[in-house]
Amino acid sequence: xxxxxxxxxxxxxxxxxxxxxxxxxxxxxxxxxxxxxxxxxxxxxxxxxxxxxxxxxxxxxxxxxxxxxxxxxxxxxxxxxxxxxxxxxxxxxxxxxxxxxxxxxxxxxxxxxxxxxxxxxxxxxxxxxxxxxxxxxxxxxxxxxxxxxxxxxxxxxxxxxxxxxxxxxxxxxxxxxxxxxxxxxxxxxxxxxxxxxxxxxxxxxxxxxxxxxxxxxxxxxxxxxxxxxxxxxxxxxxxxxxxxxxxxxxxxxxxxxxxxxxxxxxxxxxxxxxxxxxxxxxxxxxxxxxxxxxxxxxxxxxxxxxxxxxxxxxxxxxxxxxxxxxxxxxxxxxxxxxxxxxxxxxxxxxxxxxxxxxxxxxxxxxxxxxxxxxxxxx
Amino acid sequence: xxxxxxxxxxxxxxxxxxxxxxxxxxxxxxxxxxxxxxxxxxxxxxxxxxxxxxxxxxxxxxxxxxxxxxxxxxxxxxxxxxxxxxxxxxxxxxxxxxxxxxxxxxxxxxxxxxxxxxxxxxxxxxxxxxxxxxxxxxxxxxxxxxxxxxxxxxxxxxxxxxxxxxxxxxxxxxxxxxxxxxxxxxxxxxxxxxxxxxxxxxxxxxxxxxxxxxxxxxxxxxxxxxxxxxxxxxxxxxxxxxxxxxxxxxxxxxxxxxxxxxxxxxxxxxxxxxxxxxxxxxxxxxxxxxxxxxxxxxxxxxxxxxxxxxxxxxxxxxxxxxxxxxxx
Numbered sequence: 001x002x003x004x005x006x007x008x009x010x011x012x013x014x015x016x017x018x019x020x021x022x023x024x025x026x027x028x029x030x031x032x033x034x035x036x037x038x039x040x041x042x043x044x045x046x047x048x049x050x051x052x053x054x055x056x057x058x059x060x061x062x063x064x065x066x067x068x069x070x071x072x073x074x075x076x077x078x079x080x081x082x083x084x085x086x087x088x089x090x091x092x093x094x095x096x097x098x099x100x101x102x103x104x105x106x107x108x109x110x111x112x113x114x115x116x117x118x119x120x121x122x123x124x125x126x127x128x129x130x131x132x133x134x135x136x137x138x139x140x141x142x143x144x145x146x147x148x149x150x151x152x153x154x155x156x157x158x159x160x161x162x163x164x165x166x167x168x169x170x171x172x173x174x175x176x177x178x179x180x181x182x183x184x185x186x187x188x189x190x191x192x193x194x195x196x197x198x199x200x201x202x203x204x205x206x207x208x209x210x211x212x213x214x215x216x217x218x219x220x221x222x223x224x225x226x227x228x229x230x231x232x233x234x235x236x237x238x239x240x241x242x243x244x245x246x247x248x249x250x251x252x253x254x255x256x257x258x259x260x261x262x263x264x265x266x267x268x269x270x271x272x273x274x275x276x277x278x279x280x281x282x283x284x285x286x287x288x289x290x291x292x293x294x295x296x297x298x299x300x301x302x303x304x305x306x307x308x309x310x311x312x313x314x315x316x317x318x319x320x321x322x323x324x325x326x327x328x329x330x331x332x333x334x335x336x337x338x339x340x341x342x343x344x345x346x347x348x349x350x351x352x353x354x355x356x357x358x359x360x361x362x363x364x365x366x367x368x369x370x371x372x373x374x375x376x377x378x
Numbered sequence: 379x380x381x382x383x384x385x386x387x388x389x390x391x392x393x394x395x396x397x398x399x400x401x402x403x404x405x406x407x408x409x410x411x412x413x414x415x416x417x418x419x420x421x422x423x424x425x426x427x428x429x430x431x432x433x434x435x436x437x438x439x440x441x442x443x444x445x446x447x448x449x450x451x452x453x454x455x456x457x458x459x460x461x462x463x464x465x466x467x468x469x470x471x472x473x474x475x476x477x478x479x480x481x482x483x484x485x486x487x488x489x490x491x492x493x494x495x496x497x498x499x500x501x502x503x504x505x506x507x508x509x510x511x512x513x514x515x516x517x518x519x520x521x522x523x524x525x526x527x528x529x530x531x532x533x534x535x536x537x538x539x540x541x542x543x544x545x546x547x548x549x550x551x552x553x554x555x556x557x558x559x560x561x562x563x564x565x566x567x568x569x570x571x572x573x574x575x576x577x578x579x580x581x582x583x584x585x586x587x588x589x590x591x592x593x594x595x596x597x598x599x600x601x602x603x604x605x606x607x608x609x610x611x612x613x614x615x616x617x618x619x620x621x622x623x624x625x626x627x628x629x630x631x632x633x634x635x636x637x638x639x640x641x642x643x644x645x646x647x648x649x650x651x652x653x654x655x656x657x658x659x660x661x662x663x664x665x666x667x668x669x670x671x672x673x674x675x676x677x678x679x680x681x682x683x684x685x686x687x688x689x690x691x692x693x694x695x696x697x698x699x700x701x702x703x704x705x706x
Contacts, residue, residue, distance in 0.1 A: 016494040023491035027477060034479075194475035200442055201471070201536070202492035203464035369458070373442040374404065375473065 017208045024199070024212025025219065032182055032220040037189070041178045045228040048170050052162075052235035059239040063132070066152060070131040074099030077128060082135040082149055089144045094126065094137060101126035101137075109140075155240075155248050159257070162236050163322035166261060170232070171268055171316055172297065175225050179272035180290050182221050184280035186213040187371070194375045206368040214277055214361065221269040229265045233258045257321040264319045271312035271353045274360035281367040305342060312356060315349040393453065394418060395439065395544065395575060400448030402434055408599040409434035413448070415594065415604060417577065421570045423586040424579040425695060426596030432579040433472060435596070436546050439577065440469045452544055453575075464493075467544040468537030472552075474529060476521045482532045483508065483517040486539050493540055507539035512561065526553035534562065544575040551585060563589050583692045595695065608689045617697045618642050618656040620687035621663065626680045628653045631670075634679075638666045654687060 032038060070077065077098060084097050095101070106124040113119050124139040132152035138145045151157075190196040199209050237245050237254075248254040272293075279289035297313045308314045326335040344352065395417040402409035410431040424432040437443040438450055441457035450457045457463055476485060486507055490500035508517045511531040516524065521532060530553045537545055545566070551559050566589060570576050580586050586593065587607070595603040625631050632644040632653045640663040643656040657663040664684075671681050687693075 019494050019496070020492055023488065026491075027488055031478065193478070194473055195477050197442060197471055197473050198477055198489070199492065200460065201440070201464060201469050202489060203461050203494070203540075204492055205461045208461075370444075372444060373437065373473075 017205070020202075020204050020208050021212040021215060024209060025216040028186070028213055028216030029220060031189075032216060035185075035189075037185070038181055041181045041224060044174045044178055045224050046231075047174065048165055049228055049231045049235055051165065051169075052232050053238070055161075056235055056238035063152060063239065066129045066134055067131050069102050069127065069129040069134070072102035073128060074102075077130040079130050079133055082128060082130055082133060085135065085137055085144060085147055087144050087146060091124065091126075091139055091142045091144075094139075094144060098126075098128050098135075101128060103127040111140075155244065155252060158236070159248075159252075159254075159322055160324060162232075163320060164324050165232075166229075166264075167317065167320055167324065170225075170229070171264070172313065174228070175221070175265065175268045176272055176294065176297070177290075178225060179217075179221055179269060180276050180286065183214075183217045183273045183276035184286045184290075186217050186277060186280060187368075188280045188284075188286065191375065196371075197373045200371075200373060206371070207365045210277075210361075210364055210368045214273065214364070217273050217277065218269055221273060222266050225265050225269060226262055229262055230258075233261070253321070260319065260321045264316055267319065267350065267353045268312065268316055270357050271315070274357035274364070275312065278360045278364040278367065281364060281371065308342065309352065310356065312353060315344065315352040315356075318343040318349040319346055395453065395577070396449075396451045397435075397438075398449040400438060400445045400450055402438055402443060403446045409443075410438070410596075410599045410601075413601050415601065417575060417594075418592070419570070419573050419575050420591035421566055421576045421578060421589050423590040423593045424577065424596060425581070425583065425586055425593050427581065429598075430596040431599040432596055433548055434599075435594075436469070436471075436548050436577065436579060440464075440467060440546055442469075442471075464542075465540070466542055467546060468540065468542035469546040470530075470533045470537035470548060470550055472548045474526075476529075476532075478522075479520065481518050481520055482513055482524070482528075482535075485521055485532060486535055489536055490539055495540075503539055507535040510538055510565065511535045512558070527555060527558060530554055531558065531562075534565075538565075538569075542574075544577070545569055546577045548579050549581075550578060551580065551582065559585070583690075583695055587690045587692065593694070603694065607694060608686075617688075618658050619660040619663075619689075620693075621655050621657065621660070621684060622647070622652060622687040623655065623667070623684050624652040624682040626682075627678055631679050631681075634670055635667075638663070638670075640666055660686075 075081075075098065081098060085094055104124060104126050106122060109121050109123045110118045111121045121140050122142070124142075126135075126137040126139070128135040128137070134150040134152070136148040136150070138147070187196065190199075200206075202209075237248070240248060249258075275293055276289075279293065280286065283289045297311055300308055300311045300313050303311075324338050326338050330338070395415070397413045397415040400413040401411045408431075413435065424435060426432050434443065438445055439452060439457065441460055441463055444458065452463060452467060455462050455466065477488070480488065483504055486504035487500050490503050491497070493500075495503065505514075505517075508514055511534050513528060513531050513535065516528055521529065524532065530550070534547070534550055537547060547566070550566075551562060554562060563585070566576050566578065570591065578586075578589070590607065592604065592606050594601055623631065628646050628650060632646060635641045635644050635653070635655055640657045640659045641655055642658060645654045646652075647654055655663070667681075667684065671679075688697075
């Protein structure tokens with residue numbers, strides 16, 4: 001008769017291993033969060049937050065000026081009013097539609113009429129606002145020459161900008177280098193400090209040590225970069241009015257996107273973390289594997305399908321909730337880099353990253369068993 | 379709960395620390411070569427000059443480095459199984475680095491938690507180890523502020539903390555003051571008396587002489603001799619045995635002894651109260667001396683004591699290895 005239940009010895013060992021993993025995590029978290037050599041990681045994680053804060057401040061300032069301009073106008077304007085102005089209209093027609101401009105400039109300009117003949121033209125610029133969007137009307141000799149509408153709070157464009165920063169700065173640089181800094185130092189940092197033997201002298205499987213260190217690194221990177229991601233979202237939404245924020249979060253999938261970005265950040269930490277853990281054990285000089293992995297991730301869009309699957313960014317790109325459009329005229333190589341020509345479904349992407357991470361962790365477990373304490377050669 | 383220790387794989391050899399044809403090369407540099415050892419319980423000292431392979435042998439024994447060739451077993455356990463090995467073995471290394479930011483107590487407590495002990499058990503065992511090395515007052519201070527001797531003691535505490543059956547101690551008395559040295563030596567003796575295997579590396583020969591049950595002499599990566607000191611000395615045939623005889627009228631005794639065929643050289647001791655003799659056949663010499671003592675007792679030569687003068691580690695070391703960097 002067989003039984004499917006695990007034996008008491010197995011259960012006991014599992015409890016011991018879990019206790020050992022927790023002990024490793026406690027030691028590593030202290031080192032990871034408060035290490036002087038890791039301060040730059042906080043800076044890298046905070047950079048996009050500062051970027052969105054600066055953007056929010058600039059946008060808020062502009063919104064404030066726009067609202068002030070609207071209040072100073074003769075009429076309360078709607079967006080449709082701004083669209084009613086067309087080139088060729090006279091200044092009187094414009095004033096009839098929009099009222100006297102709250103802000104206007106005029107100046108004289110010499111314009112060539114023919115060879116050696118110029119005429120002095122009266123140029124005017126009217127600036128209107130509906131409280132959110134700005135209209136700039138250029139007039140010459142009392143007729144509208146050109147119009148320029150600057151849209152205020154454009155959630156669609158803002159979310160594409162957020163997606164661009166997330167994909168091209170946060171994922172590919174901040175999380176990438178942050179994981180490099182933390183995971184490559186899990187073993188290598190202690191070899192340099194000559195303190196790795198402390199762990200190797202404990203009655204603990206090397207694989208358990210590796211698992212503990214990896215989980216500690218994962219916890220640290222996830223904490224740092226998920227907090228950064230949440231702060232980025234908060235900073236990004238800062239300049240939205242409460243109603244616009246509500247519309248974005250609850251009706252335009254904003255909350256869903258924020259959750260997906262957090263999930264993608266966690267998966268990025270998992271994938272890059274596993275890569276850098278094994279790289280930190282295999283290489284003495286971290287620059288070589290870092291450069292190799294960075295190039296590998298960068299050239300991913302140009303690789304054949306089978307090779308694409310052995311990278312992290314391939315899966316992460318497929319999970320990103322907002323696709324970044326390539327504007328017309330984008331160079332083909334850049335367009336290829338931006339676009340996701342061969343996306344995979346979300347479940348496949350998640351499983352793909354987990355499998356890639358597991359392969360890297362398996363390689364790490366083989367390597368950690370072979371590791372020797374030989375500080376003099378470092 | 380700590381790591382449960384499985385029965386050793388190799389039961390017949392499980393009472394010894396065994397090296398079989400072990401070599402270790404660091405690239406092209408020789409660590410140790412063709413080492414065959416079988417270490418019994420008690421205090422075993424590894425003796426040899428710097429670079430002779432003492433630390434390499436200890437690192438091999440504890441699995442911190444892997445042999446290029448050969449097989450090592452510690453009481454039947456493989457050295458590539460740290461989970462089982464370090465449950466029965468404690469190693470005080472020469473590496474003078476510690477995890478950053480830890481106090482002495484935290485260092486031991488963390489080590490014991492890594493060993494799988496629960497918080498309460500780990501705390502009790504950590505304090506017991508701290509008491510054993512007399513470091514209670516400094517236990518809550520950061521290790522970074524410890525003196526060399528205190529760091530040595532906290533490393534010893536780490537090796538002792540989980541009451542291992544095998545203690546491997548690399549230069550354990552370095553940096554300790556005389557009082558601490560004698561305390562530690564007493565500690566090692568107590569452990570050995572309880573059946574522990576205490577492996578000590580040292581180049582302070584008079585201490586090795588005092589504490590060792592057996593020695594392993596290393597030179598340039600090779601084991602040149604092993605066993606009890608007297609046995610090792612007895613096996614060195616090319617060097618005559620030196621015997622110190624304390625007696626009255628040493629000059630007369632010297633003259634008589636020179637007539638004996640076993641005597642090679644006789645020197646009057648500088649205090650004029652004895653003679654130092656060299657012989658190639660100690661047993662034959664003792665028989666001849668007994669005869670002489672019987673014959674000459676009426677002639678005023680009273681023999682007070684007879685003792686071998688060169689069966690200590692220092693002499694054995696000098697005979698086998700020469701006058702390389704050792705502290706007498």
